[in-house]
Amino acid sequence: MLEIRDLHVQFHTSDHEAVRGIDLKVDDGEIMGLVGESGSGKTVTAMMVAGLLQSDRVKTKGQILLDGEDLLRADGDDLRRRQGKDICVVFQEPMSALNPVMRIGPQVEECLRVHTKLSKAERRELALQAMRDVDLDDVEEVYKKYPHELSGGMLQRVCIAAAIVSRPRLLLADEPTTALDVTIQAQILELLKRLNRERDMSILFISHNLNVVRKLCTRVAVMERGLIVEEGETDQVFHRPQAPYTQRLIAAIPTRRKIDG
Numbered sequence: 001m002l003e004i005r006d007l008h009v010q011f012h013t014s015d016h017e018a019v020r021g022i023d024l025k026v027d028d029g030e031i032m033g034l035v036g037e038s039g040s041g042k043t044v045t046a047m048m049v050a051g052l053l054q055s056d057r058v059k060t061k062g063q064i065l066l067d068g069e070d071l072l073r074a075d076g077d078d079l080r081r082r083q084g085k086d087i088c089v090v091f092q093e094p095m096s097a098l099n100p101v102m103r104i105g106p107q108v109e110e111c112l113r114v115h116t117k118l119s120k121a122e123r124r125e126l127a128l129q130a131m132r133d134v135d136l137d138d139v140e141e142v143y144k145k146y147p148h149e150l151s152g153g154m155l156q157r158v159c160i161a162a163a164i165v166s167r168p169r170l171l172l173a174d175e176p177t178t179a180l181d182v183t184i185q186a187q188i189l190e191l192l193k194r195l196n197r198e199r200d201m202s203i204l205f206i207s208h209n210l211n212v213v214r215k216l217c218t219r220v221a222v223m224e225r226g227l228i229v230e231e232g233e234t235d236q237v238f239h240r241p242q243a244p245y246t247q248r249l250i251a252a253i254p255t256r257r258k259i260d261g
């Protein structure tokens with residue numbers, strides 16, 4: 001469904017490319033992992049796919065194909081609209097992704113307000129449903145609350161609810177659990193797995209944490225300084241890493257069990 005071909009991205013304010021020609025494919029219904037050290041270009045790649053970096057800030061080359069249509073050439077409103085509806089994003093910091101002075105409900109509904117002609121009541125119903133789907137309790141109550149009234153884990157669930165409310169086909173999850181404690185992290189990962197299975201929603205999962213990627217993703221790509229240096233089935237990459245950089249990443253995993261199956 002998503003295919004990135006030879007993507008280059010350079011900020012106008014920078015003298016070098018943040019992404020230096022990458023190829024990446026995400027198939028229907030799969031969870032693809034994207035790992036790599038800080039500054040390697042993971043977030044820039046995700047923002048490009050989501051259409052959040054425009055030509056006023058970056059110079060680009062290459063193609064980002066959604067079902068064969070190039071999002072980078074998408075001047076037509078149609079494709080832009082599909083990009084917004086079919087591809088949604090969850091970021092690391094739920095608090096900064098939400099508007100602190102706006103109640104939760106309308107924020108979950110945002111995507112529906114922009115991309116559909118549904119009535120207010122219909123939007124509310126779908127928002128409540130999405131909030132139940134991410135295992136929030138008392139959704140009618142949460143709907144009326146403000147972000148500061150919820151815990152970090154609940155806020156990340158709210159962000160995921162907002163991302164899936166329009167039933168996107170691809171979810172970009174950029175370090176969605178890094179800011180959460182370990183127990184909540186595990187719950188959010190289970191949730192993403194379930195959404196992938198039940199809704200047949202593809203996920204591009206970005207993380208520093210190779211252990212997490214290993215549990216969640218069927219395939220993984222490894223980025224280093226704007227390039228993809230390795231890509232393959234997760235087990236393959238873990239057991240027989242080819243690139244020296246991947247070997248170093250795996251050697252650095254803080255666990256005694258890193259070589260068992």
Ligand SMILES: Nc1ncnc2c1ncn2[C@@H]1O[C@H](COP(=O)(O)OP(=O)(O)OP(=O)(O)O)[C@@H](O)[C@H]1O
Binds near residue numbers: 018039208
């Ligand atoms: N707004 C910006 N202006 C200029 N350069 C930027 C901007 N945002 C990112 N970059 C540069 O692009 C490169 C890739 O950054 P990016 O945020 O994609 O890395 P990342 O892999 O997501 O890192 P992290 O793991 O820390 O989130 C970096 O060299 C960064 O300095």
Ligand SMILES: [Mg+2]
Binds near residue numbers: 044174
């Ligand atoms: Mg990042």
